[in-house]
Amino acid sequence: MRNIEDVGIVVAGDEANLRRVHDWLVSIEAHLALRPHRRVGPRERWAMFKGENATVITTCGQIDVVQQIEGMPPFARLASESEMFEREGMRVRVMSRTTLVELKHRRGSPQDLADIEAIEQLDHLDE
Numbered sequence: 001m002r003n004i005e006d007v008g009i010v011v012a013g014d015e016a017n018l019r020r021v022h023d024w025l026v027s028i029e030a031h032l033a034l035r036p037h038r039r040v041g042p043r044e045r046w047a048m049f050k051g052e053n054a055t056v057i058t059t060c061g062q063i064d065v066v067q068q069i070e071g072m073p074p075f076a077r078l079a080s081e082s083e084m085f086e087r088e089g090m091r092v093r094v095m096s097r098t099t100l101v102e103l104k105h106r107r108g109s110p111q112d113l114a115d116i117e118a119i120e121q122l123d124h125l126d127e
Contacts, residue, residue: 006055006062010095012075013067018048021065030056030063071106073099097123 011021025040032038033055040056048054054065072078082093101119104112 006064008064008066010066010075010078013051015049022048025056028058030058033057033062069103072103
């Protein structure tokens with residue numbers, strides 16, 4: 001099993017939420033993964049409003065901001081099927097394992113397939 005090196009967040013695509021996400025990325029001084037010399041700014045806000053995904057680098061690691069992946073259910077369904085976890089006073093919704101595995105199967109990269117295997121091993125630990 002590998003250690004997680006990035007975090008993917010799926011965001012609701014309404015304008016108010018995208019503004020909050022963008023402002024948060026600016027506040028943590030996120031940089032573009034493909035252009036590390038450039039911080040998140042107005043261009044990225046516009047791209048988010050157009051529905052684009054983004055990968056940024058922060059002092060805490062890489063964050064993939066996801067609005068669309070082929071086959072991804074609507075945000076409302078993702079939220080209703082998510083699991084809530086709390087740690088150190090912070091509550092976080094996490095995509096269901098079933099949906100995560102389905103999306104990784106669709107994508108099918110070698111890393112996605114390795115991730116699926118690791119997730120299936122975790123399922124056996126729950127037994």
